[in-house]
Amino acid sequence: MANIASAKKRARQAVVRREHNMMLTSRMRTAVKKVIKAIQSGDKTVAQEAYQAAVPVIDGSVTKGMIHKNKAARHKSRLNARIRAM
Template sequence: MANSAGSKKRARQAEKRRQHNASLRSMARTYMKKVFAAIDSGDQAAAQEAFKAAQPVLDSSVNKGIFHKNKIARTKSRLNARIKAMA
């Protein structure tokens, strides 16, 4: 456990940051799940709309350091490929 005042403050800040990052990560995953759900329902228009809504959220999560850029690029590519395959 932290002893000095500075290390106690660092521990508090780290916990606050961890919770904030967890919230952003959860939100991004929820948007991904919405796209997967629309794809599974078979509605291409709904899937396309969900994908359009998810893209900026996923991209901003990369800029904030929540996910690695290649992971999000791979995810977006796979989602888009599945949407196009529905046609």
């Protein structure tokens, strides 16, 4: 356990940041899952709408430092390829 005041503050900040990061990660995963679910249902228009909603969420995760830009590009590319293959 931290004894110095600054270390205690950093520990508190780490807890808050972790919760915030988990929320952002969960939001991104949910957006991706919605696209996958729409693809599996077979409705192309719903899948495209879900994809259009997921792209800003994925890109936002990059700007916030949650994921690497190449991982975001990979997610978007694979989802879009699955939609085009429908």
